[in-house]
Amino acid sequence: MPDVELATDDVTIKTSEGSMSTHLVFPTDCEPQPLVIFLMDAPGKRPLLHQMAAVIASRGYFVALPNLYYREVPSFELDFDSQESRAEMTRLTRTVGNRMVVRDVGALFEFARSHPAARVGDVGLVGYCMSGPFALYSAAEYPDSVRAAASFYGVRLHVESVDSPHHRLSEVIGEIYVAAAEHDPYVPMDMVERFETSRAAAGTRGRVEVYWGTHHGFAFDDRPAYDPVADDRHWKELLSLFDRNLHSFRD
Numbered sequence: 001m002p003d004v005e006l007a008t009d010d011v012t013i014k015t016s017e018g019s020m021s022t023h024l025v026f027p028t029d030c031e032p033q034p035l036v037i038f039l040m041d042a043p044g045k046r047p048l049l050h051q052m053a054a055v056i057a058s059r060g061y062f063v064a065l066p067n068l069y070y071r072e073v074p075s076f077e078l079d080f081d082s083q084e085s086r087a088e089m090t091r092l093t094r095t096v097g098n099r100m101v102v103r104d105v106g107a108l109f110e111f112a113r114s115h116p117a118a119r120v121g122d123v124g125l126v127g128y129c130m131s132g133p134f135a136l137y138s139a140a141e142y143p144d145s146v147r148a149a150a151s152f153y154g155v156r157l158h159v160e161s162v163d164s165p166h167h168r169l170s171e172v173i174g175e176i177y178v179a180a181a182e183h184d185p186y187v188p189m190d191m192v193e194r195f196e197t198s199r200a201a202a203g204t205r206g207r208v209e210v211y212w213g214t215h216h217g218f219a220f221d222d223r224p225a226y227d228p229v230a231d232d233r234h235w236k237e238l239l240s241l242f243d244r245n246l247h248s249f250r251d
Contacts, residue, residue, distance in 0.1 A: 004058045005029065007117075008050075013066070015107040017100075020070040021045070022108070024115075025053045026062040032119040033057075034246040035112045037105060037138075038065040039131035041220070042093050043078035048222050056126075059239055060247065062118040064108050068096050068131070080222065093130050098163045101134040102141040109145065124242045125149040128219065129186075133157055133165045136176060140168035147174040148245035150238050153216050154178065155186045158195040166195055169202035176206035177241045179234060181225075184216040209237075 009024040023045060027033060038053050045067045053063040069076050069092045076092060079085035105125070112118035123145045127135035132154010139149035149172070151157065157178070158166040176199070180192045189210070196208040211218060211233065215225035219234045 004060070006054055006057050008054075011111075013107055013111050015070075015104060017103070018070050019074070020104060020107065021067045021075060022111075023050055023053065023065040024063065025050070025057040025065075026117045027057060027060060028117075030060075032117055033060050033062045034122045034124065034242075035109070035118050035120050036061040036063045036124040036126070036242060036246075037108055037135075038063055039101065039125065039127035039134050040065065040068055041127075041129035041131060041217075042089055043080070043222075044069065044076040044089070044092075046077040046222075048220060055235070056239070056242070059243065061124070061242065062112065062115070064112065066104060066108060068101060068104065068134075071095060071100075096130075098134055098137040098165070101131070102138050105138045105142065109142070120145065122147050122246045124246050126152070126238060127154060128152045129217070130155055132178070136165040136172070136178075137163065137168060139174055139176065140165070140171040143171055143173040146172075148176070148241045149174060150177045150179075150241055152179045152219055152234055152238075153181050153184055153187060157187070158191050158198060166198040169199055169204045172202075172204050174205070175241060175245050176204060177237055178206070178208040179237065180208070180210050181214040181216050181218055182210055182212045183214065186216055 057063045125135040132151030135149045139146040217223035217225040218227040218230040
């Protein structure tokens, strides 16, 4: 959808656990578009992620970007130069998990069903860093709605926990795409390999790929590990995933 005019809105969505501030971006003057839920990384919902959400929306999607820390704080944006801010980010990451986020995704579904610009029957999810596992876990929780889910340098993909995403891969109906950095202290290569073994055993549609030569955070230009070549590849893979799984259901 070239030269698409976009609308933005910042709303507060009431959940059973609080008030979740959410940034919306979607095409104007067209039929309802498939819902894409953009799950933030640990540094929080910030202008960079708003810009990325707009890139996705320009392809013909209704994008919702929630503050996943809403149970603790109404908003958070990491100050990369502040040790105090980094400590707060670390604390906040420990207050959110897979089972919480699937409830938040459910609340976003309910909100989008009443929005005239959104279509909830065909949903895409994307998560980065801490939210990679959230996207995959939500795909298993809502298999009849989630057609595609992507994780970029997602952490805790295959861990010794009852809610580890790898346990639920057989429940995922949609296509998944998992991209890992070669050099990532949070996601060792053996975790990537174990997850891929589990994906293959479960028969889950999709791919697990390593972006060789990259480091954790390669797709964010506010991080020192930013890699423009890897970022371009990330966009190509993400948008292709959504386009073939969400727009194809229009016909």
